[in-house]
Amino acid sequence: xxxxxxxxxxxxxxxxxxxxxxxxxxxxxxxxxxxxxxxxxxxxxxxxxxxxxxxxxxxxxxxxxxxxxxxxxxxxxxxxxxxxxxxxxxxxxxxxxxxxxxxxxxxxxxxxxxxxxxx
Amino acid sequence: xxxxxxxxxxxxxxxxxxxxxxxxxxxxxxxxxxxxxxxxxxxxxxxxxxxxxxxxxxxxxxxxxxxxxxxxxxxxxxxxxxxxxxxxxxxxxxxxxxxxxxxxxxxxxxxxxxxxxxxxxxxxxxxxxxxxxxxxxxxxxxxxxxxxxxxxxxxxxxxxxxxxxxxxxxxxxxxxxxxxxxxxxxxxxxxxxxxxxxxxxxxxxxxxxxxxxxxxxxxxxxxxxxxxxxxxxxxxxxxxxxxxxxxxxxxxxxxxxxxxxxxxxxxxxxxxxxxxxxxxxxxxxxxxxxxxxxxxxxxxxxxxxxxxxxxxxxxxxxxxxxxxxxxxxxxxxxxxxxxxxxxxxxxxxxxxxxxxxxxxxxxxxxxxxxxxxxxxxxxxxxxxxxxxxxxxxxxxxxxxxxxxxxxxxxxxxxxxxxxxxxxxxxxxxxxxxxxxxxxxxxxxxxxxxxxxxxxxxxxxxxxxxxxxxxxxxxxxxxxxxxxxxxx
Numbered sequence: 001x002x003x004x005x006x007x008x009x010x011x012x013x014x015x016x017x018x019x020x021x022x023x024x025x026x027x028x029x030x031x032x033x034x035x036x037x038x039x040x041x042x043x044x045x046x047x048x049x050x051x052x053x054x055x056x057x058x059x060x061x062x063x064x065x066x067x068x069x070x071x072x073x074x075x076x077x078x079x080x081x082x083x084x085x086x087x088x089x090x091x092x093x094x095x096x097x098x099x100x101x102x103x104x105x106x107x108x109x110x111x112x113x114x115x116x117x118x119x
Numbered sequence: 120x121x122x123x124x125x126x127x128x129x130x131x132x133x134x135x136x137x138x139x140x141x142x143x144x145x146x147x148x149x150x151x152x153x154x155x156x157x158x159x160x161x162x163x164x165x166x167x168x169x170x171x172x173x174x175x176x177x178x179x180x181x182x183x184x185x186x187x188x189x190x191x192x193x194x195x196x197x198x199x200x201x202x203x204x205x206x207x208x209x210x211x212x213x214x215x216x217x218x219x220x221x222x223x224x225x226x227x228x229x230x231x232x233x234x235x236x237x238x239x240x241x242x243x244x245x246x247x248x249x250x251x252x253x254x255x256x257x258x259x260x261x262x263x264x265x266x267x268x269x270x271x272x273x274x275x276x277x278x279x280x281x282x283x284x285x286x287x288x289x290x291x292x293x294x295x296x297x298x299x300x301x302x303x304x305x306x307x308x309x310x311x312x313x314x315x316x317x318x319x320x321x322x323x324x325x326x327x328x329x330x331x332x333x334x335x336x337x338x339x340x341x342x343x344x345x346x347x348x349x350x351x352x353x354x355x356x357x358x359x360x361x362x363x364x365x366x367x368x369x370x371x372x373x374x375x376x377x378x379x380x381x382x383x384x385x386x387x388x389x390x391x392x393x394x395x396x397x398x399x400x401x402x403x404x405x406x407x408x409x410x411x412x413x414x415x416x417x418x419x420x421x422x423x424x425x426x427x428x429x430x431x432x433x434x435x436x437x438x439x440x441x442x443x444x445x446x447x448x449x450x451x452x453x454x455x456x457x458x459x460x461x462x463x464x465x466x467x468x469x470x471x472x473x474x475x476x477x478x479x480x481x482x483x484x485x486x487x488x489x490x491x492x493x494x495x496x497x498x499x500x501x502x503x504x505x506x507x508x509x510x511x512x513x514x515x516x517x518x519x520x521x522x523x524x525x526x527x528x529x530x531x532x533x534x535x536x537x538x539x540x541x542x543x544x545x546x547x548x549x550x551x552x553x554x555x556x557x558x559x560x561x562x563x564x565x566x567x568x569x570x571x572x573x574x575x576x577x578x579x580x581x582x583x584x585x586x587x588x589x590x591x592x593x594x595x596x597x598x599x600x601x602x603x604x605x606x
Contacts, residue, residue, distance in 0.1 A: 016297065023290060032286060039293045047300045075187060076303070079252050083296065086259045090289060093263055097270065097282050104275045113279055 008049030015042035029098045029108040033091060040087040044080045051076030121169045122178050124162045125191050125247045128201070131155050131162075132240035136233045148229040149216050152236055156209040159239070163201040170198040171601070177249070190310050192249035195605045196454055199598065200246050200378065203458055204371055206587065207465050208239045210580040211370075214469050215363035217577050221476055222361035227271050231361075234271070238264035238367065245375050251299045251309045251387075254379060258295065262288045262343070265372050268364040269356050280355035287342050287352045294339030301332045302387070311387045322392050329388070333398040336383050344376035346402075346439055347409035350432045354416075357428035362472025365424065369431045370465030374457045377438045381450060384442065385606065394445050403443030407537045409436030414544035422481040423471045426548060427464070430507060433541060434460045440534075441522055447606035449525040452518055454602050459506065459514025459591050466584035467503040470496055473573060473581070483552060487559030493573070497556045499581050504549035506588060509542045514588060517595040 003010050019042055022035025051073035059071040098108055105113050135155040139148045170176075170193060181188035193201075212235060223231050241264060244257035266288075270281040303309060305328055306317040322329050338349070345353040353373070357365050384393050393399055413433030420426040434456070441453025473496055474489055475481055490497040506513035519538055526534040591598065 016293075020290070020293070023286065029282065036286070036289045036293070039289075040296075043293060043296045043300055046297070047303070050300065050304045075309075079309075082252070082256060086256065086292075089263065090259065090285075090292075093266065094282070094285055094289075097266075097278060097285065100270075100278050101282060104278055110282075 008045060008052070012042045012046035012049065015039075015045065018042075027109050027111045029094075029101065029110055032110070033094045033098070036094070037087065037091060040083070044083055047076045047080050047083070121165055122176055124166050125178055125193055125201075125243070126180065128159050128162050128205075129240045129244050129247075131158050132236045132243070136236035136240065139229050139233050139236075143229055145225075145228045148232045149212075149219075152212050152232040153209070153216065155236060156205060156212050156239070159243070160202070160205040160209050163198070163205045166193060167198040167202050170195060178247075186308060186310060186313055189253050190249040190312070191247040192312070193247060195601050196378070196381075197246050199454075199458065199602060200375075201243055203461055204239065204242055204246070204375075207370055207461055207584070208235075208367065210583055211363050211366050211465060211469070214366075214577070214580040215361075218362065218472070218476065223271055224273055227273070231268065231271055234264050234267040235363075235367070238268065238372070242371060242375050245379060249311045251302065251311065251314070253309075255292070255295060255299060258343070258376070258379070259292060261372065261375070262292065265364075265368055268367070269360040271364075272359070272361050274359070276355070276359040280352070280359045284352040284356045287349070291339045291342035294335045294342075298332050298335035298339060301328060301335065305332070311382065314387050315389065318387070318392070319389060322388075326396075329392065330396050330398070333384070333388070333393070333396060337380065337398060337402060340376045340380045340383075341405070341439075344373045344380070344438075345409075345432050345435050347405045347412060347432070347436065350409070350413070350435075353432060354425050354428045357431065357468075358422060358424040362469060362476075365428070365472065366465035366468035369428065369468055370461045373431065373435060374438070374461055377435065377442070378454070378457065381442055381453065385450060390445060390447070390606075399443050399445045401443075402439050403534070406436045406439030406441075406443050407534070409433060409439065410537060410541040411436075411544065414541055414548065418544065418548045420548075421483055423475060423483050423486065423552070424468070424481060426483065427467055427471055430467075430545070430548070431464060433545070434464065434507070436541070437518060437522065437538075440538075441518075441525070444522075444525050444529065446525055446529055447603060448521065448528060450606060451599055451603045452521040452525055455514070455521070455595065455599050456518035458598065459518055459588065462584050462588045462591060463503050463506045463514065466581050466588065467500065467507075469581050469584070470500040470503065473577065474500070477573065486552060487555040489559075490557035495578055496573070496581075497553070499578070499585050500556075501553050502585050503588070504553060506592070508545045508549055512589075512592045514592045514595065517592055521599065 016039055019035045019039030023032050023039060026032050053072050056072045057070060059074040102108050132155055135151050139151060175194035178191040179188050219228055238261055241257045241261035245254050248254045266281050266285050270277050302314060306314045308314045342349045357369050410433050413429050413436055417426045417429035420429060437456050438453045441449045441456060478485055506515035509516040509519045523535045523538055
């Protein structure tokens with residue numbers, strides 16, 4: 001039953017699997033990087049879902065303070081903000097490396113690159 | 120006052136790292152880096168002295184009395200490792216002062232020192248932190264910085280190795296973050312001590328979740344610290360990088376993730392919880408495979424640096440072997456092996472880098488007779504190799520000895536055979552280099568005795584590292600006793 005009712009967790013695990021498989025089994029580097037991003041996003045979804053309490057508001061006081069019970073847990077959201085920054089910088093670095101790799105090898109197919117003898 | 124030292128350590132490194140691009144002068148960049156490393160070493164020694172005399176302490180950044188401030192914990196292992204990392208890194212930076220121009224393009228030298236400082240800052244952060252998410256952020260910083268110091272050479276092989284390393288590490292980081300998400304959903308905390316309090320009460324209700332968390336952490340950190348089947352990136356990355364980077368990566372970077380695994384297994388969880396799961400058997404199996412397989416692969420290598428890199432995989436096998444024993448003695452020995460191997464392997468890498476630079480060839484076969492041309496370098500290399508093989512009083516022997524004792528203590532005698540086999544395999548790949556180096560004559564026609572010897576100031580860092588190695592061996596009892604107080 002848990003699998004059916006925990007939409008967020010189920011969805012994020014499926015996404016994680018998709019991302020992981022793309023990262024591991026695709027030969028194209030750009031697709032690998034996309035897979036890496038899907039994987040990271042899945043973890044973000046999982047993490048943020050842990051802080052969500054259905055029916056509660058985001059922890060921003062609009063009219064009046066409603067007490068602790070009125071709001072969702074803000075800690076996972078704040079953490080994932082850092083996580084997103086980390087993922088963005090990793091992606092940028094990976095893409096920059098891909099450009100360099102294309103300059104030197106003329107291809108972004110990882111299998112082909114590994115087969116080539118580089119200096 | 121000394122409670123602020125860990126924070127000052129990380130800040131000094133980060134601030135100097137970001138001052139270098141403003142200055143943009145190679146010479147000043149190098150001097151700033153050496154200066155900051157020296158400051159770190161002095162502060163780390165202060166921390167160690169304080170921990171010895173007063174005891175372990177916490178430093179809480181942010182909100183001191185709540186559960187969501189970031190907590191740093193400095194106990195005996197942390198203080199020892201912080202001194203070790205500062206010491207090794209200082210000597211590597213001093214070594215790079217004279218040699219970096221041969222390997223890194225001229226206009227990138229100041230970037231190189233930015234990355235070195237950032238890397239050491241993040242490594243110290245990983246060691247000190249007592250907060251899971253904080254350690255995740257530091258792990259990511261260290262991954263990017265270590266990719267940077269490999270790719271900076273700007274050769275084809277470096278870019279290939281870096282992309283391999285980056286992809287493998289991102290898989291690892293994804294798994295670590297997933298594990299943190301699991302543990303957060305289970306306990307509602309990110310602070311390791313608080314997680315421990317919650318989990319020790321409730322773990323019997325969630326056996327599967329605990330197992331999933333342990334597997335995710337082990338695989339995630341295993342990728343980054345080159346655990347046996349996940350080591351594919353290491354030989355390329357460590358052998359193609361510039362020599363100071365190889366020494367830093369092999370000596371320090373892979374160790375810190377193994378230490379994080381120790382923290383998670385035995386501080387977040389505990390000996391009793393971990394011993395009930397199968398994860399320790401998996402770790403010990405992979406560690407043993409790494410010890411044997413890494414050595415066998417090292418035998419087949421034709422390039423010196425690749426061989427030393429494969430030897431790192433074998434030596435990480437010992438660390439995982441110690442972790443997998445699941446007893447305080449085994450884990451303490453694993454930490455001791457981290458200390459011993461860090462000084463030895465960085466010295467070996469610097470030595471082989473020096474020999475490769477002078478001979479002009481990476482091949483082991485071209486190093487025959489090197490002992491006639493560079494006697495001191497080969498003597499130092501031999502000393503390091505002796506420690507790897509396990510000649511008494513050197514740290515390699517001592518960790519093997521205590522690992523064997525820890526195996527006998529829990530009645531698993533068959534594991535001792537693996538340690539012995541691995542030692543014999545070590546002899547097979549280190550001895551030919553030494554013997555051919557001292558007694559080989561094939562390459563010596565028309566060459567002069569000591570013709571390639573380098574000035575003593577370039578050898579000094581290696582000599583210091585080797586002296587430290589002998590001292591670590593000599594004071595092994597004190598170090599092990601001090602480390603054991605953490606468990």
